[in-house]
Ligand SMILES: Nc1ncnc2c1ncn2[C@@H]1O[C@H](COP(=O)(O)OP(=O)(O)OP(=O)(O)O)[C@@H](O)[C@H]1O
């Protein structure tokens with residue numbers, strides 16, 4: 001028996017003007033899985049996760065939740081669908097002078 005992924009991103013592309021941040025990316029996540037998304041600086045990791053979290057809209061491609069094509073238009077919509085994003089902070093603590 002195969003289990004449908006809880007989240008699928010199919011053929012997701014994102015352009016910022018002339019910059020192709022993502023080109024036809026496929027990503028799939030089954031319930032309970034933990035993934036590490038690795039890549040060099042500028043590879044598009046944040047862009048992909050920002051799309052999953054409704055912060056950015058893809059230029060093309062689709063997102064499926066539990067097998068249904070879904071538009072995640074806002075971070076609040078993502079949260080209602082159970083998708084949250086914890087942003088990296090480059091500086092977590094203020095250094096004492
Ligand atoms: N708002 C934006 N406007 C223009 N270009 C952008 C924007 N956000 C990201 N980019 C570009 O898209 C590409 C992917 O960037 P992204 O931040 O997703 O990469 P990353 O893998 O998260 O990098 P890092 O490891 O440095 O966090 C880079 O070329 C980046 O300069």
Ligand SMILES: [Mg+2]
Nearest residue numbers: 042045046047
């Ligand atoms: Mg990043």
